[in-house]
């Protein structure tokens with residue numbers, strides 16, 4: 001059994017790492033392809049190193065570009081690799097452009113495709129990730145879902161039940177593995193602080209929107225220190241639009257462990273990331289999500305997440321609520337137990353006999 005994994009952007013790495021490890025135990029032959037969508041040391045290499053991932057066998061080095069340029073370039077370069085390796089199964093992760101690009105190539109080459117973190121839906125096609133999720137799921141032969149809502153979404157879209165496997169959350173596998181190391185890391189952090197991440201195009205590509213959020217964060221700083229490791233996209237936007245960040249402690253993007261060390265001690269998290277909503281829920285830390293919706297409803301219904309949309313007044317009010325001890329406590333969603341990737345590995349091993357071929 002030869003399994004080829006495709007990763008490309010920061011949130012892929014912590015999802016693929018435990019699946020690679022679990023499949024190694026089954027004796028499967030594995031090939032790791034990095035598309036190069038993310039290429040900065042602190043957006044990519046640092047994650048490989050800390051997560052103990054093998055060096056990619058192939059790096060497509062596509063770099064940045066418009067959606068069409070990036071997706072098309074990955075497709076052109078990945079097609080050659082897929083033809084050369086002829087794997088029994090390609091595994092793609094999450095919802096980034098690398099995910100959908102590889103999925104399209106596999107569908108046309110009739111290579112069996114598995115999607116890890118299938119079925120999540122924000123029902124908001126303004127988000128590029130939602131388009132990537134819907135297309136990837138339609139093209140996949142095996143869909144590994146993190147939560148029951150994802151199964152419901154897929155069934156509603158006509159995906160047959162036998163292709164859907166509810167396995168739990170692979171990113172939480174990584175969190176559980178590395179949390180003790182992050183907790184033991186030395187720090188000189190304030191007693192209380194808000195940890196912020198922002199990188200969604202809807203929040204950072206529009207100067208008025210971004211300045212509105214930054215001004216709210218500056219105001220929040222009157223009550224609690226604000227630490228903000230800034231994604232390159234957001235840094236470019238702040239510089240290009242000449243925006244104000246008074247009082248906000250701006251940092252470079254952090255490695256996985258550095259970020260987890262900050263997150264596990266935070267008083268609250270303010271974010272527009274999908275993965276961080278989940279990590280905050282696992283850690284029991286109140287999370288304010290600066291988006292109109294989430295594709296991870298379990299973090300709101302069961303976990304510590306509150307959607308504040310683009311309402312900066314609500315962001316400030318909810319922050320004060322949390323600081324006065326009235327933040328959401330939350331519980332652990334089902335199957336966030338550190339064993340999701342083992343379940344994937346045993347399913348993949350037992351499905352060895354499945355035919356390669358088009359999605360019916």
Ligand code: UD1
Pocket residue numbers: 009010011037038039040043044064065095096097098128129199231232233236
């Ligand atoms: C991508 C994903 C998003 C994910 C995010 C995590 C898509 C559609 N979006 O968004 O779902 O949440 O990754 O970070 O796939 N840049 C650098 N160095 C890098 C990478 C990017 O400077 O290593 C800059 C470039 O200017 C680039 C911009 O960031 O144009 C955006 O990068 P891109 O990969 O297109 O999308 P992200 O915003 O990172």
